[in-house]
Amino acid sequence: MTTSREIMEKADRVIAATYGRFPVVLTEGRGCSVRDTEGRTYRDFVAGIAVCNLGHAHPGVAEAVSRQARRLVHVSNLYYTEPQVELAEWLVAHSFAERVFFANSGAEANEAAIKLARKYAKEAGSAERYRIITMEGSFHGRTMATLSATGQDKIKKGFDPLLAGFDIVAFNDLDAVRAAVTEKTCAVLLEPIQGEGGVRCATRAYLEGLRALCDQEGLLLIFDEVQTGMGRTGRLFAYEHFEVAPDIMTLAKALANGLPMGAMLATNRVAQAFGPGSHASTFGGTPLVAAAALEVVKALVGGGIVDHGRKMGRYFMDRLRDLQLRHDMIREVRGQGLLIGLDLRCDGASVVKGCMDQGFLINCTQGHVLRFMPPLIVEKDDIDALVSCLERLFSELSPG
Numbered sequence: 001m002t003t004s005r006e007i008m009e010k011a012d013r014v015i016a017a018t019y020g021r022f023p024v025v026l027t028e029g030r031g032c033s034v035r036d037t038e039g040r041t042y043r044d045f046v047a048g049i050a051v052c053n054l055g056h057a058h059p060g061v062a063e064a065v066s067r068q069a070r071r072l073v074h075v076s077n078l079y080y081t082e083p084q085v086e087l088a089e090w091l092v093a094h095s096f097a098e099r100v101f102f103a104n105s106g107a108e109a110n111e112a113a114i115k116l117a118r119k120y121a122k123e124a125g126s127a128e129r130y131r132i133i134t135m136e137g138s139f140h141g142r143t144m145a146t147l148s149a150t151g152q153d154k155i156k157k158g159f160d161p162l163l164a165g166f167d168i169v170a171f172n173d174l175d176a177v178r179a180a181v182t183e184k185t186c187a188v189l190l191e192p193i194q195g196e197g198g199v200r201c202a203t204r205a206y207l208e209g210l211r212a213l214c215d216q217e218g219l220l221l222i223f224d225e226v227q228t229g230m231g232r233t234g235r236l237f238a239y240e241h242f243e244v245a246p247d248i249m250t251l252a253k254a255l256a257n258g259l260p261m262g263a264m265l266a267t268n269r270v271a272q273a274f275g276p277g278s279h280a281s282t283f284g285g286t287p288l289v290a291a292a293a294l295e296v297v298k299a300l301v302g303g304g305i306v307d308h309g310r311k312m313g314r315y316f317m318d319r320l321r322d323l324q325l326r327h328d329m330i331r332e333v334r335g336q337g338l339l340i341g342l343d344l345r346c347d348g349a350s351v352v353k354g355c356m357d358q359g360f361l362i363n364c365t366q367g368h369v370l371r372f373m374p375p376l377i378v379e380k381d382d383i384d385a386l387v388s389c390l391e392r393l394f395s396e397l398s399p400g
């Protein structure tokens with residue numbers, strides 16, 4: 001049998017070194033837990049970075065995938081397939097949107113949104129309108145267009161020249177957006193809650209202000225809900241918390257609970273700028289992945305999982321606020337639903353490692369923000385166990 005050490009050594013020889021990985025080889029999962037080659041189990045508060053919202057090895061998804069795989073995995077988008085249509089219909093029925101374009105990832109969904117925003121401006125007779133305002137600290141993906149849109153220098157370094165046409169301004173600052181609008185601007189793109197940026201939440205006044213500004217200036221408002229969508233924040237889509245609907249929204253991560261799928265949703269008025277030949281994807285909305293996503297959306301809403309996640313999010317947040325009272329090194333607890341950040345006054349890497357040693361997978365972003373995004377089926381005892389682990393680690397890190 002190949003040992004985990006051998007697998008890791010081999011990986012270091014043949015896999016592009018784009019990820020700093022933890023020294024574990026994961027082999028299986030169930031619900032909120034994953035297991036490694038050594039037989040150790042971990043409670044998973046990363047969930048594929050907000051991907052496996054229904055937990056690992058979800059029986060309904062597994063069944064849907066295997067049933068569809070025996071029937072029809074893929075045909076060209078030159079033909080109709082039923083799972084894709086049903087999924088689009090569900091998304092339209094449960095959101096502001098009227099049309100859906102299917103892609104395979106978050107970056108691709110955002111690419112589609114950027115292309116649609118530019119095309120819409122052209123169709124509206126504004127040939128010179130192509131610039132998009134985005135936010136500092138944002139994350140929109142790693143393709144050339146989406147990294148150009150991203151407001152973090154470390155992600156762009158070494159890839160010049162970037163795609164032109166993005167104006168990056170301070171997050172949560174309406175005046176900064178207002179000042180950046182020119183006759184060339186066609187859209188404003190942002191995450192309602194910045195995930196990679198450190199779980200930074202937009203305020204309601206800010207999003208309401210952006211909506212009004214976009215309406216007044218004839219700009220499209222685009223929400224990147226790749227991370228916040230599909231129940232992650234306690235509502236199906238984060239924009240519902242703010243009661244501010246965008247013109248375009250992108251989804252991916254949890255849409256098919258781990259199978260690769262992205263989607264760009266838009267109103268009819270905007271989507272009509274895309275006609276046959278405007279945009280395409282070989283794999284977008286393939287029957288296999290759409291069948292999985294159909295199971296996901298039904299479980300999230302019909303199965304009450306979004307509601308459960310919202311309750312667990314409140315409980316988790318309360319427990320962390322309580323922890324903050326006893327530990328000075330916690331600067332802030334923030335987030336919504338089960339997208340929670342613990343902003344530390346110290347480096348987060350040792351806490352992540354300490355958690356891992358005690359059987360918990362957690363994430364740290366921006367160096368000092370612990371980010372928790374467990375499956376939405378997480379239970380109180382999972383949360384209690386993690387909070388006790390954090391309590392022990394924080395006590396060790398600053399005794400007395």
Ligand SMILES: *Cc1c(COP(=O)(O)O)cnc(C)c1O
Pocket residue numbers: 104105106107108110139140141142191195196224225226227228252253
């Ligand atoms: C993860 C993420 C993306 C990129 O998604 P990929 O599937 O990795 O391309 C884009 N936007 C946000 C907000 C994300 O969290």
